[in-house]
Amino acid sequence: MANKTDYKNIWVYIETECGQAKPVGHELLNPARKLADEKQCQLIAVVIGKDVEEVAKTAISYGADSAILVDGPEYEYYTTDAFAGAMEQLIGKYKPETVIIGATNNGRDMGPRVSCNLKTGLTADCTDLAIDEETGNIAWTRPTFGGNLMATIMCPDHRPQMGTVRPGVFKKGAFDEGKTGEIVKEDIHIAESDIRTKLIERVKEVAEAVNLEEAEIIITGGRGVGSAEGFKTLQELADELDATVGCSRAVVDAGWMPHAYQVGQSGKTVAPKLYIACGVSGAIQHVAGMSGSDYIVAINKDEDAPIFDVADFGIVGNLFEVLPVLTEQIKKQRA
Amino acid sequence: MNILVCIKQVPDTNEIKIDPVTHTLVRKGVPSIVNPFDTYALEVGVRLKEQLGGKVVVISMGPEQAKEALKTCLSVGADDAYLISDRKFGGSDTLATSYILSSAVKAVEEKEGLKFDLILCGKQAVDGDTAQVGPEMAEHLDLPQITYALDIVYEDDKIQVKRECDDGYDMITTTLPAVVTVVKLPYEPRYATIRTKMAAKKKEIPTLTFDDLKTDEAYCGLGGSPTKVKGTYTPNREKNGVKLNGVEANDAGAQLAEWLQTNKIL
Numbered sequence: 265m266a267n268k269t270d271y272k273n274i275w276v277y278i279e280t281e282c283g284q285a286k287p288v289g290h291e292l293l294n295p296a297r298k299l300a301d302e303k304q305c306q307l308i309a310v311v312i313g314k315d316v317e318e319v320a321k322t323a324i325s326y327g328a329d330s331a332i333l334v335d336g337p338e339y340e341y342y343t344t345d346a347f348a349g350a351m352e353q354l355i356g357k358y359k360p361e362t363v364i365i366g367a368t369n370n371g372r373d374m375g376p377r378v379s380c381n382l383k384t385g386l387t388a389d390c391t392d393l394a395i396d397e398e399t400g401n402i403a404w405t406r407p408t409f410g411g412n413l414m415a416t417i418m419c420p421d422h423r424p425q426m427g428t429v430r431p432g433v434f435k436k437g438a439f440d441e442g443k444t445g446e447i448v449k450e451d452i453h454i455a456e457s458d459i460r461t462k463l464i465e466r467v468k469e470v471a472e473a474v475n476l477e478e479a480e481i482i483i484t485g486g487r488g489v490g491s492a493e494g495f496k497t498l499q500e501l502a503d504e505l506d507a508t509v510g511c512s513r514a515v516v517d518a519g520w521m522p523h524a525y526q527v528g529q530s531g532k533t534v535a536p537k538l539y540i541a542c543g544v545s546g547a548i549q550h551v552a553g554m555s556g557s558d559y560i561v562a563i564n565k566d567e568d569a570p571i572f573d574v575a576d577f578g579i580v581g582n583l584f585e586v587l588p589v590l591t592e593q594i595k596k597q598r599a
Numbered sequence: 600m601n602i603l604v605c606i607k608q609v610p611d612t613n614e615i616k617i618d619p620v621t622h623t624l625v626r627k628g629v630p631s632i633v634n635p636f637d638t639y640a641l642e643v644g645v646r647l648k649e650q651l652g653g654k655v656v657v658i659s660m661g662p663e664q665a666k667e668a669l670k671t672c673l674s675v676g677a678d679d680a681y682l683i684s685d686r687k688f689g690g691s692d693t694l695a696t697s698y699i700l701s702s703a704v705k706a707v708e709e710k711e712g713l714k715f716d717l718i719l720c721g722k723q724a725v726d727g728d729t730a731q732v733g734p735e736m737a738e739h740l741d742l743p744q745i746t747y748a749l750d751i752v753y754e755d756d757k758i759q760v761k762r763e764c765d766d767g768y769d770m771i772t773t774t775l776p777a778v779v780t781v782v783k784l785p786y787e788p789r790y791a792t793i794r795t796k797m798a799a800k801k802k803e804i805p806t807l808t809f810d811d812l813k814t815d816e817a818y819c820g821l822g823g824s825p826t827k828v829k830g831t832y833t834p835n836r837e838k839n840g841v842k843l844n845g846v847e848a849n850d851a852g853a854q855l856a857e858w859l860q861t862n863k864i865l
């Protein structure tokens with residue numbers, strides 16, 4: 265077991281692909297900054313990628329004290345062996361006390377590989393982070409049983425303590441362009457022969473990037489929308505409000521929308537200012553992904569639909585009758 | 600191709616209720632099912648076997664009751680099943696679970712007199728929802744891994760995996776043996792028939808205990824788990840918001856527009 269006192273500082277892993285940072289890394293710097301201030305330790309951004317020095321600078325502007333940079337051609341696209349290998353070497357050298365990783369598909373691929381290699385604990389898919397007053401350990405809070413139960417988990421005796429955090433749970437902090445910090449370059453390379461998986465093709469199924477996690481307003485359709493065409497009614501309101509359209513899993517299963525638009529436990533976690541759920545029953549797995557929204561509106565035919573329990577404003581009615589009226593009214597308000 | 604599928608028996612999370620007094624999960628009367636993602640892992644495993652020959656073996660770590668889940672798997676295409684069960688395994692977190700399961704892989708290989716080319720897991724178990732056991736098994740076994748598989752095709756000693764990503768999918772290849780975790784497939788798992796159910800019922804499911812696996816007790820069970828659950832609570836999301844019932848659509852839409860405006864939401 266590691267000697268705990270050798271381990272210091274909080275790391276946030278900034279995931280990149282093709283030289284671009286995924287938003288969740290920057291989101292995580294915000295809560296991590298608070299934890300680092302509370303613990304009076306350094307907040308360090310760890311950036312692995314190809315041509316990503318700019319990403320390291322951006323991480324400092326979003327609140328990191330300094331950054332560790334691993335740059336190389338083998339990190340252009342994610343592979344388990346290259347990224348986990350580099351991360352393990354970094355952790356071995358610097359001994360961070362805490363490592364926070366975005367719970368993207370790649371983050372959840374790399375995280376357990378690394379934590380298992382280091383024989384330490386990893387808490388998956390957290391939605392809240394705090395410091396346990398008594399022990400100083402990170403208290404990682406996460407939904408289990410499909411969102412029916414929340415659990416708080418700690419890793420008392422092993423270091424580093426690691427966790428993945430869902431994208432969209434935290435908002436980015438302020439961006440301070442002038443903020444400076446050291447960028448430490450680590451020359452770590454993974455031989456091609458040690459990378460056992462090969463990416464042969466990348467297929468985009470969604471025309472434009474779906475940015476549900478960052479949307480201010482989301483209009484979500486469920487099975488009640490009835491068809492892919494039915495989403496036009498939602499899109500009309502979305503255009504008026506400059507909102508993003510989302511959907512439930514039933515819609516993805518029916519093939520009306522791609523998975524990238526799905527909100528919920530096995531889709532995106534979102535926390536917009538306004539969430540309008542239309543024809544969504546409000547299954548726990550769906551609610552788990554959107555209950556952090558500031559205001560929730562529900563439109564559903566069934567007065568007993570559980571979505572009404574979490575709604576600030578509910579309308580029992582037909583979405584195809586209510587939405588056009590709403591769109592018209594808002595147009596009028598704005599005229 | 601010899602394939603091992605790790606399956607977990609889980610409560611049907613759609614049926615779970617929260618006790619209004621104690622605010623804890625009511626598990627009584629909640630049906631147990633094979634973790635939905637694992638049923639996909641099994642189906643793609645069985646299809647690969649049907650195409651290439653070999654054997655599909657399922658294992659599950661859990662109490663005696665988990666044999667029911669293993670029987671279900673035997674009735675939909677698995678050839679053999681083993682239960683991994685011991686008091687010493689109780690309370691394992693993902694690191695300990697993956698350690699025990701990877702030791703079980705070796706024990707089952709010995710029992711069956713074969714080597715597994717492919718180890719399949721579901722993407723995640725719907726009770727714990729961690730998605731960690733698969734990658735951690737790959738690490739313990741020092742094998743390549745591909746997570747979030749949407750389909751697996753075999754070609755020239757390699758597998759090609761369609762891996763889910765944010766805005767589409769990646770095609771990834773790897774050599775065997777490998778660990779793959781499965782999200783979904785382009786087809787649904789098969790159903791059991793009366794005949795396959797009968798056959799599964801008759802089939803014996805051996806139990807492998809601590810003594811059958813070459814594991815170090817220090818890394819098993821609650822004591823061998825670096826993470827500890829410090830507490831649980833049920834999220835209270837009830838809002839008691841406005842609810843318009845029986846209001847005509849024109850009126851309801853107008854009231855909503857007004858509410859959005861007065862609360863300065865737009």
Ligand SMILES: Cc1cc2nc3c(=O)[nH]c(=O)nc-3n(C[C@H](O)[C@H](O)[C@H](O)COP(=O)(O)OP(=O)(O)OC[C@H]3O[C@@H](n4cnc5c(N)ncnc54)[C@H](O)[C@@H]3O)c2cc1C
Binds near residue numbers: 410512725
């Ligand atoms: C492991 C697991 C993970 C899951 N992950 C997710 C997830 O990430 N996201 C997710 O959404 N689900 C998820 N689910 C599925 C979830 O349990 C529900 O099945 C799903 O959310 C239901 O989608 P829905 O509300 O659109 O459909 P339904 O439950 O069928 O509800 C449709 C609703 O539309 C209403 N309606 C019909 N017509 C109209 C109309 N004209 N006007 C107004 N209302 C109308 C009906 O009254 C009904 O309430 C998951 C399930 C499991 C087991």
Ligand SMILES: Nc1ncnc2c1ncn2[C@@H]1O[C@H](COP(=O)(O)O)[C@@H](O)[C@H]1O
Binds near residue numbers: 661720721731
């Ligand atoms: N106790 C278990 N027995 C067998 N397989 C398991 C067990 N726990 C997890 N798994 C496998 O690992 C996958 C991921 O589980 P988890 O990491 O718990 O979300 C599951 O879909 C199963 O395939």
